[in-house]
Amino acid sequence: MSTKHIDVAAGCLPTHQLLNVSGERTPDEELDHHLTGLTEQDLADFLRDMVVLRRLDNEATALQRQGQLGLWAPLLGQEAAQIGSVRATQDDDFIFPSYREHGVAWARGVKAEDLLSVWRGATASGWDPHEVNIACQQIVIGSQALHAAGYGMGIKFDGGEQVAVAYFGDGATSQGDVNEALIFAASYQAPVLFFCQNNQWAISEPVALQSRTQIADRASGFGVKTWRVDGNDVLAVYAATKAALAHARHGLGPTFIEAVTYRMGSHTTADDPTRYRKNAQLEEWKVKDPIDRLVNHLTVLGADVQSYQQRAQNAADKLAADLREAITNMPDPEPSELFENVYSEVHEPNRREKENYLQYLADFQDGEA
């Protein structure tokens, strides 16, 4: 790594943390009240979510290794950032995710095999956006931030109570589109939450290459209300998201959250992180593991952690088995699908192309061609 990117300017914004590494609750004047009403059962549910999610992620990686998926983008280490935020949303808040928000989609009810079907190359989209209020996953870095801005403008125009939420990474903040999205959302004071998972890396590039300030400080410059939170602290993420959504619902406009986390795994199954980052960094972050953190907290609270863990484990086992079964039996799509949904109303050249190709295939099978 080059020296020129090390001296990042000290940020103005503090990093909110509600749980320290030992799982103790640390007070936070601004965010504490957003935890009001959260029960031990809720915490246990967070734990189950994160454990199941980690298992889903592991299973997907394994399935990729076995040739069942074309690729997979692990979320290992980002469970709290995803679960803490999505669990703070309402079901009718509309989410615009990138390609790594498996946890967000799953928590909203998308089936694991539907999630994976896209990575298998069997389909272009794993869910119906209007059913789960999550847009199609986005691969083009940063594009979805503008869609969220537009959706938020729509909420504002029609007087809705919802919030549009864009998820993206630290690398994405360098794209023009993300910056334009901040500008649009700010200009119309639209109810949009920009949720940035700063996992320290954009493939092989450290976050300091993208920004010499804290990413959260960047957003402030746009006049967007911003929080920087410990992204491995599910309570801090949850509380900040609650705060941001409340801000939007009060008509106060867009917000930004930088969730400081770490991509513990490879960028995708095609990536080899040993080529560009030191093991020491990984070790440092292991200590901050989001699941351990919550387990510690439940322990501090004196809860029956083991039974919660057991329950989570059972759910994870079941999910993994079902998932493997579903994926390994997933049929390939029919060739006719190639031509479907290119247009919402079939047009003549589209119709002919389909007809010709299916005829060609049929002739071929007849041994004619």
Place this chain on the structure above:
Amino acid sequence: MSTKHIDVAAGCLPTHQLLNVSGERTPDEELDHHLTGLTEQDLADFLRDMVVLRRLDNEATALQRQGQLGLWAPLLGQEAAQIGSVRATQDDDFIFPSYREHGVAWARGVKAEDLLSVWRGATASGWDPHEVNIACQQIVIGSQALHAAGYGMGIKFDGGEQVAVAYFGDGATSQGDVNEALIFAASYQAPVLFFCQNNQWAISEPVALQSRTQIADRASGFGVKTWRVDGNDVLAVYAATKAALAHARHGLGPTFIEAVTYRMGSHTTADDPTRYRKNAQLEEWKVKDPIDRLVNHLTVLGADVQSYQQRAQNAADKLAADLREAITNMPDPEPSELFENVYSEVHEPNRREKENYLQYLADFQDGEA
């Protein structure tokens, strides 16, 4: 104008002013020393520059009205922002202007008729960028900011002492490219000055539509050292530009200046500002006129203002007469130019296309076709 854009967040950055409206020098701890060495003669030269420039601008508008130019983008009111900044640069600092920086190009030695030839539609470029160290004028809003970032990266890579300077407007700050340029320049700590003339309007759109914070505050969020200055105060502009260039030359990276000014005229000769802005605003800004300001200052200093003004007037008269003469006699380009410089090395289809068309024209003149 819609109400939702009125409550712009109060900025953090102060607006530097070295001359108040009456022409009195107001102290400024940060910028004062950048005026060291500036003589009364220099001030008189600034005055001449601004007077000549205003005349050039008026003459161009008149020539457009008379059909000699296709279009013109007046700079009326922005003379101090342009002259103050360009006079602070070194000749080998490389400038990336937009389409309104007539003053910048002219001050660097571009002939008035060469400037206007582009607006006449006679040529694609009025100067040789490598001769005057100014890139071709840029119409696509914001693009040139990235070119400046790249040029600055080049200076950094080859250890040069120069600075790359990008000029753009308030509207341009909404373009992805300008934001990406800030990111690139900051990432490499490249010697780049982003000079934004906030003239309050992007055609019919008020600056508050583009940004709810002061534009200068936006730049700070990128970790770029920033000044906000009274753009109608030639001394403040000059001093801030000196400060920014020194910053870059000391290897401290990119800087940003927001010069707060006003577009006193129409966006272009095709525009009718009465459709979207109140006369009262114009009247308000007339009081802050940059030329009057400097005249007042010279008066305060006890200088022989009248003789300076006379000298400026004479220079302006001469320029206007020469310019009119040159433009009205400017020949149209030859059709063969259509095909030249599409590639630096002519290739076969390009050669054939030219040959065919010139032959077609020749036949046509022979009455054959």
Place this chain on the structure above:
Amino acid sequence: MSTSMMKALNQSLRDALTEDEKVVLLGEDIGTLGGVFRITDGLKAEFGEHRVVDTPLAESGIVGSAIGLAYRGYRPVVEIQFDGFTYPAFDQLVSQLAKLHFRSRGRVKMPVTVRIPYGGGIGSPEHHSESPEAYFSHTAGLRVFAPSSVEDAYVMLRQAIDCDDPVIFFEPKRRYHEKAEVELRTPEKTGSPKAKVLNVGDDVTVVGYGPTVYTLKDAVLAAEDEGIGLEVIDLRCLDPLDLDTVADSVKHTGKLVVVHEASRTSGIGAEICAQITETCFDYLEHAPIRVTGFDIPYPPSRLESHHLPDLDKVMHAVDTVMRRNETHTGGAK
């Protein structure tokens, strides 16, 4: 009633805004100013700032936020101020707008209309005279409309807005002031417009669209003087291309000239010539030829008359396919 194309477009937007509250307009300077071409004149005053929206100066932002609005159930109509400023939005147009219906397996509709005043001939500076239609014709998932007449401007814009697919709507800006006696009626059907035979003739099929159609109408008269009958076809829709209409004509005339302002190489003319050669090979008496802009950046305006297809170039091409001038291929290259 005599109406200009500008007024027809304005009325089309007004009627769409009136009939469907989900229609919203987005663009630079389209609100208070009414657009630099005044196409949206008066609409903000009439429908309010939440229906006619002045946007920050960022084309990717405009198209990207229109996509978000479509996700929300809106029917956004976007104005790109000039053709040459389409490209900052290219990624949103090509990777998002064009593909989202396919990506979502039909679950998300993208009824977004992108209005682009295009083409040259108005003495403008660089980037104000481009014809980028081929880029979109090559991009699956988009429809591309290119009206040439006052009536079509009205009707096809209504159709574009009603269409559940994204439509790139090219307005021939140098014809904005053309007038016609028309009654502006709400179209009955959406879908994509078909090509239209504007003049029936026996000798040469001449195909154009948008701003060049007026030139082709002049050519009909000029050719008549020479005893040549031109069958003139206005394509109207560039994607999907309705080449059945063209093929029917070429089967009759045996000769084809295609005209557009855009650069020649890999332009839409190439596609038309290639397809017609496929479908009409045995009928062709001469290779289909093209009259187009040159393969150069759009030139300074004092040279643009050379760059643009004009009556002389079209007639020269007609003579060529009629085998009346054998020496060289001239303007048609």
Place this chain on the structure above:
Amino acid sequence: MSTSMMKALNQSLRDALTEDEKVVLLGEDIGTLGGVFRITDGLKAEFGEHRVVDTPLAESGIVGSAIGLAYRGYRPVVEIQFDGFTYPAFDQLVSQLAKLHFRSRGRVKMPVTVRIPYGGGIGSPEHHSESPEAYFSHTAGLRVFAPSSVEDAYVMLRQAIDCDDPVIFFEPKRRYHEKAEVELRTPEKTGSPKAKVLNVGDDVTVVGYGPTVYTLKDAVLAAEDEGIGLEVIDLRCLDPLDLDTVADSVKHTGKLVVVHEASRTSGIGAEICAQITETCFDYLEHAPIRVTGFDIPYPPSRLESHHLPDLDKVMHAVDTVMRRNETHTGGAK
């Protein structure tokens, strides 16, 4: 010595960096990682971070800053990580890079090479398998190179970097691992590569480039079995198109099949068919036809084998122009 295309490209960059200190590489992940395809492997270590530059994640930023570097006298070589991520840079490519030489009346040179790994067939997710070459072929001011072989990869990349005009350099990513016995030698001339006849044959001219050329080589053998002689031409350069070589061949064979992965409508195949019809009209025994990707967004990878031109589709097209299958036009549409 047996070399892979990846290694040849890597060596080409290394040699260019060594010979001219003004050559700099820019891109995402090209430094420490050596690029997601490892084409720049080891170069940052060898030449330093001011020659091999990891950039922030912004394609417009990459191309725009390369333009600035070119103004400063550099010869930037840009990597776009995957074809589908070219579009955010489209404005800088089309309105700036392509036009600056013209705009400056020849005073500014833009010797920028934009490397784009392109095409499908590697089982990737969306946006990783596109073939956007037609967009650039339609854009005057750019050159477009598309090598197919290991040797060409080396030589043409050197030529691209040496060229004073901007070159969009398309690398056939699914052939990166192809190997050949070659000696990598510095080319003598710059300018644009000419088309190359890879196989001489009497019956049908088959034209391709980049990733499809391997398929065409297979077709030669398959056709031979059927007693058909294919003349296979590798275009190598897509702008300027060297169609003299193709025309010479078609004048001999009378039949043309053009093959590419990109969608068919307004693709480069259309231009080739249109031009060849113009120049070879009297020689053609059948309309030129195309074997291309469909007019659809690139499909999910489990369907991509249907979308891509393959041996069967090429042979089907050969049979069609040989008038051996009359019932329908099938894969060649």
